[in-house]
Amino acid sequence: MSTLIAIVYPTEAKAEEVRQTLLGLQREYVIRLGDAVIATKAEAGKVKLNQLLNTTATGAVSGSFWGLLIGVLFLNPLVGVAVGATSGALGGALTDVGINDAFMKELSASIEPGNAALFLLIQEMTADKVLKQIQGFGGIVLKTSLDETKEQVLRDALQGHSGEAGSALPA
Template sequence: MIELIVVSFKSIHDADRVLVQLNEMQKEYLVDLADAVVVLRQPDGKLNLKQSIKLAGAGAASGGISGAFWGSLVGLLFLNPLAGLALGGIIGAGTGALAGKLVDYGIDDRFIRSIGEKLTPGSSALFLLIRKVQPEKVIAELAGFQGTILRTSLAPHQEKKLREALAHAEEEDTRKEEAL
């Protein structure tokens, strides 16, 4: 079952840092991300979205290959396969890129923007769709980050563990500041 988790951070850079760490954990098979989006609320209030899956590039590549193949076949019919290959590749890449831009894969952009608008300027949020996770290991790896859960589809006991881990990181940070 795919789970949705949305966590906000006080720093504009923390959501990116957590995503980098999650991508490393994905290489170790500790987590399997279906989609991830980083939302940055700039100090001037402007909202930036960073999609982790670039569909336009993938669509252009697959469209180019498909277009080149079909263009070559049509070109053979008219005894000019090279022209068909070139023209088919160009048209296929263009339509593939357009289709990739128009497809909304994973987390709905309207949902992301509606939550992002509520962030305070100078902060960030991380939107995750998680296929599989080893919660104890992932939470232990991310213990140094302090965040606030905004939305989740986790079971109540799993959400409680995540909230406790994030609160623990904030408590440790407060103790370090007081010691200084």
């Protein structure tokens, strides 16, 4: 079962630094992320999502390839690429993978302008090692799917308390 955690940071740069740290831990097989999205709120109140995976671009590239292949079969590769890229981009834009975008935007509406919320969908992790790496960054827990005890351990770790940081979080 996956765990959802949303942590608010004072800047987008700080949230990105934490996300890159977690992606580094993922390369070391300490954590397995299903998604890691940064949401920022502009002064005007508009929420912007910084996704790891751009489904529109991925769809366009994939569609271009298949369009080229089909276009070659029908002796018109340029039209095939154009149609494939357009349909792939449209399909990618309509695809939502990982954490629900509407949920993230709704939750991010409550943060202060200029702040950033890091949304994590964690599939597996070695909790003590992860907490040890992120505790120096600070942050405020906005929402989690953890039980109260584990959520408090996370809050304490983000505030810099040393205690038994990893003992109560899921492995």
